[in-house]
Amino acid sequence: MADIIGRCYGETEPHKVAFISKKTPAVNEYVYLEYNGRTVMGIIDTLLRGSFTLSDDLLDEDAIGKIVDIEGMSDQYIRGEVTILGDINTLEIPRTPAPIGTPIIRATIDQLDQLFHNNEGIKIGTVLSQPEVDVKLDVNKMVSRHLGILAMTGAGKSNATSVIIDELLLLGGTILVFDMHSEYGKTKFNNGSKKSIDAKINPRYLNIHEYKRLARIPDSATNQERYLREAYDYAKKLDKNGKCSSFIDSMIFYANSKANEFGEEGNKNKSHEDAARQVEFKLDDMKRIYHSILDKTDVDDIVNILEVGKVNIISLSSLDEIATDIIVNHVLSEILRRRKNARTTGEEPTLDFPIFNIIEEAHILASQRRDTRSKKTISRIAREGRKFGVGLCLVSQSPKSLDSESLSQLNNLIILRLVEPSDQAHVQKSSESLSEDLLKKLPSLNVGEAVVLGQMTKVPTLVKIDEFKGTTIGNDLDILDIWRTAKREKEERNKQNMTEIDELF
Numbered sequence: 001m002a003d004i005i006g007r008c009y010g011e012t013e014p015h016k017v018a019f020i021s022k023k024t025p026a027v028n029e030y031v032y033l034e035y036n037g038r039t040v041m042g043i044i045d046t047l048l049r050g051s052f053t054l055s056d057d058l059l060d061e062d063a064i065g066k067i068v069d070i071e072g073m074s075d076q077y078i079r080g081e082v083t084i085l086g087d088i089n090t091l092e093i094p095r096t097p098a099p100i101g102t103p104i105i106r107a108t109i110d111q112l113d114q115l116f117h118n119n120e121g122i123k124i125g126t127v128l129s130q131p132e133v134d135v136k137l138d139v140n141k142m143v144s145r146h147l148g149i150l151a152m153t154g155a156g157k158s159n160a161t162s163v164i165i166d167e168l169l170l171l172g173g174t175i176l177v178f179d180m181h182s183e184y185g186k187t188k189f190n191n192g193s194k195k196s197i198d199a200k201i202n203p204r205y206l207n208i209h210e211y212k213r214l215a216r217i218p219d220s221a222t223n224q225e226r227y228l229r230e231a232y233d234y235a236k237k238l239d240k241n242g243k244c245s246s247f248i249d250s251m252i253f254y255a256n257s258k259a260n261e262f263g264e265e266g267n268k269n270k271s272h273e274d275a276a277r278q279v280e281f282k283l284d285d286m287k288r289i290y291h292s293i294l295d296k297t298d299v300d301d302i303v304n305i306l307e308v309g310k311v312n313i314i315s316l317s318s319l320d321e322i323a324t325d326i327i328v329n330h331v332l333s334e335i336l337r338r339r340k341n342a343r344t345t346g347e348e349p350t351l352d353f354p355i356f357n358i359i360e361e362a363h364i365l366a367s368q369r370r371d372t373r374s375k376k377t378i379s380r381i382a383r384e385g386r387k388f389g390v391g392l393c394l395v396s397q398s399p400k401s402l403d404s405e406s407l408s409q410l411n412n413l414i415i416l417r418l419v420e421p422s423d424q425a426h427v428q429k430s431s432e433s434l435s436e437d438l439l440k441k442l443p444s445l446n447v448g449e450a451v452v453l454g455q456m457t458k459v460p461t462l463v464k465i466d467e468f469k470g471t472t473i474g475n476d477l478d479i480l481d482i483w484r485t486a487k488r489e490k491e492e493r494n495k496q497n498m499t500e501i502d503e504l505f
C-alpha cells in the first residue's frame with residue numbers, strides 16, 4: 001500500500017512543491033507524486049516542525065512545557081519542500097505543477113532501483129536515505145566524460161577513489177594513478193592486480209622544452225637556449241648512431257667544449273662563452289638534482305610499460321614539483337598522442353586500450369593561478385580525451401585552487417563534505433549541474449557521504465560510499481598507538497639492559 005507521508009499545499013512549482021505532513025519524514029528521503037497520468041520522483045530537501053497552537057510570540061518556557069504536556073505531539077505538524085527530479089521513466093520535469101492536495105508518497109525500493117541501479121555500472125555505495133538500494137555508476141560515461149572527486153581533507157576522497165579503482169578492475173579496466181603520497185602503492189586491491197612503475201624517465205625521451213625547464217633556463221636567455229638546443233641535437237645525433245652511453249653527459253660535454261672554444265678566442269665572444277658555460281653548469285646541476293628520475297638510460301618509456309587490465313601506479317612522493325610536473329606531463333601527453341594514433345591514422349607508436357587517469361592533489365598540477373606544463377595537457381585531455389578513450393579523474397581537497405577550465409570539463413562529480421564557501425562557489429561556477437539545493441547539503445555530509453552527479457548517474461544522488469574492502473590506505477595515523485609501542489619497547493630495552501648489567505656483577 002502506498003505510504004503517504006503528506007500532501008502538497010500552498011503554491012507549487014513544476015520543480016518544487018511544499019507539503020504538510022503529520023508523519024516524521026526525513027530530509028533526503030525519496031518520494032513520488034502521481035498526477036497527470038505520470039509518476040514523478042522527488043527528494044525531500046527541507047523540513048520544519050511547527051505547532052498549531054503554540055505561536056511564535058509565546059516566549060514563556062513554562063507555558064510551552066504545560067501546553068505540550070496537554071496537547072502532546074498531535075498538535076504538531078511537519079512542513080517541508082520536495083525538489084522534483086522528474087518523471088520516473090523519462091526523467092523529464094513535468095510542465096505543470098502538482099495540484100494542491102496531491103499525496104506525497106514514500107518511494108518504493110523498486111522505483112529507487114530503477115533510478116540508481118545501472119546494471120552495467122560499478123557499485124560505489126548505497127542511497128544515503130535508503131541503505132538497501134545500491135548506487136551504480138555508468139562506466140562509459142564516467143571514463144569518457146571525466147570525473148572530479150572533491151572534498152576537504154579526511155572526508156573520504158582516497159577511500160572513494162580506491163572503491164572506484166577496485167570496481168573498475170573487476171570489469172577489466174585499465175587505470176593509471178599518479179600517486180602523489182605513495183598511498184595507492186601500498187594498497188591491496190581485491191579485484192585485480194597492480195603494476196608499480198618507477199617515476200623514471202630515460203633522458204633520451206625528454207624533449208627540448210622539458211630540458212629547458214628541468215635545467216631552469218629562462219625564456220629570456222636566448223643564448224643559453226641556443227647552446228642547450230645545440231647540445232641536445234648533438235646528443236640526439238650520437239644517440240641515433242648508437243654512440244651515446246649517457247645522453248646528459250653528452251650534452252654537458254658539448255656545452256663544455258663550446259665554452260672552451262669561445263674561451264680560446266679571447267674576450268670578443270665573452271658573452272657566448274658565459275652562456276655556454278651556464279648551460280654546462282645548469283645541466284650538471286640538473287643531473288644532480290634529478291638524479292633519481294633521470295639516472296637510467298636503459299629504462300623503457302613509462303607509456304610502453306603500462307599494462308592493460310591493471311591499476312598502474314606511478315609513485316611521485318619523493319619528487320619535487322618540477323619533476324612531478326615533467327613526469328605527469330610527459331606521460332599524459334604521450335598517452336593522448338598514442339591514443340590519437342590508435343584511433344585515427346594507426347601510425348606508431350599507439351596505445352591500444354582506453355585508460356582512466358587518476359591525478360591526486362590535482363590542484364597542484366592543474367592550478368587555477370599558476371601555469372605548469374601538465375596543466376595544459378590535463379586541460380587538453382579534459383577537452384579532447386573523450387574521443388580517444390583517455391579518461392581523467394581529478395582528486396582535490398582544494399577545489400577553489402583547481403583550474404576552472406579543466407574543472408568545467410569534468411562532467412561527473414563526487415563531492416564529499418565541503419565546508420568552505422569559496423570552494424563551493426568555484427565548483428558551482430564551473431558545473432551547471434550542481435544546484436543550490438545540492439550545494440546546501442555539502443557542509444553537513446559525514447565522512448564517506450557524497451553528492452554524486454553528472455551523466456554517470458540518472459539523477460543527482462546522495463550516496464553513502466562503500467568502505468574500501470582492500471587493505472586500507474590513507475588512514476589517519478594512530479599516533480597514540482605508535483607512542484605507546486615506542487614507550488613499551490624502550491621500557492623492555494631498559495629492563496634487558498638492567499638484567500645484563502646485573503648478570504655482569
Ligand SMILES: Nc1ncnc2c1ncn2[C@@H]1O[C@H](COP(=O)(O)OP(=O)(O)O)[C@@H](O)[C@H]1O
Binds near residue numbers: 464465
Ligand atoms: N565511505 C567510507 N566509509 C567508511 N569509512 C570511510 C569512508 N570514507 C572514508 N572513510 C574513513 O575516513 C578516513 C579518511 O578517509 P580518506 O579517504 O583518507 O580521506 P581523504 O582522502 O579525503 O583525506 C579513513 O580512515 C577512511 O577509512
Ligand SMILES: [Mg+2]
Binds near residue numbers: 157158159474
Ligand atoms: Mg586522500
